Amino acid sequence: MSVSLPAATSPSAVARLASRWYFVVTIATIGLFAWVPFVHAAVRLGRKSLYARAAVFGAAAAVMSTLLSLAPKDAAGKTVGTAGNLLTSVAVVLGLVVVVVACVQQVKLRREILGLAPAERPGEHPALAAALAARERRTEARKLVAEDPLIARDLRVGRPDLPRNYDDGGLVDLNSAPAAVIASVCGIDVATAEEIAEIRTAVGGFAVVDDVFTTVPVGAWDRVRDRAVVLPS
Known part of the structure; x- marks a missing residue:
């Protein structure tokens, strides 16, 4: 027992x-x-x-x-x-x-x-609390990318495919992550992700997340904005 x-x-x-x-x-x-x-x-x-x-x-x-x-x-x-x-x-x-x-x-x-979620409100589902906590970590990680991209790169922000100790809340770096990882994190098809990878190689990297919206379907824009970052290439 x-x-x-x-x-x-x-x-x-x-x-x-x-x-x-x-x-x-x-x-x-x-x-x-x-x-x-x-x-x-x-x-x-x-x-x-x-x-x-x-x-x-x-x-x-x-x-x-x-x-x-x-x-x-x-x-x-x-x-x-x-x-x-x-x-x-x-x-x-x-x-x-x-x-x-x-x-x-x-x-x-x-x-x-x-790695604590904000205090749960009465009746709040644990899954919702975890999702809100992850969103908060993504916000903090984005601030780190903006303030100190070198440290963000060292911590492997946006690279869930690599070993790391820093939890960025589920972000993906459009300038360095493999196409399959971009597809998985952003919820887009692999073909679109591969096209993103091809474009970044051709242009030398994206300056902002919105640069990929010429390729990404409109229905996926919110998801990409929520999960993607761009670190200097």
Whole structure:
């Protein structure tokens, strides 16, 4: 007889609980170490923009530390005087702002890293939740392609035919993927996909997804827009 674990102790529940260290670090340090989760996320997701975000929170932490160090203190280390109270108050307010802003941003990052679907609404089918989560990952992958195509290429965005660790939500690169893969992902016939491959070779690659619509049937345009990307060839 098999015994199922309560939902609270299931592996996914444990993973969700353990991943909350982002919020613990940010809140417990009143924002001083809010930059740490963003460095972690940048390493895990391979996005340089997250390093820049970490630098912003690090700068805020430096300002808070400077304000606290400049506040006059007595022999016991207690803040004294109007200037001391003012500097401390400004540092605390800045810390609270950092905590709120960082935690809001960390909610989305945590879902991306764990591959979690957004919290399901009552009665929402798991398959629908998974489809919405995949769409969100495709949106994030497209942003990566636009912001840093070299990293996107290293992570093999749009190449489900190659070994990789990055989940792009089900995209295909029209400039490099084999015709059979383009046909499968975009839901078009192989002959059309092969024509796309021939055209990209002739023109040296597509600049935007819409470039292939001279070949793709109108009925498939929405599907192609949803699943295709073009990385520089």
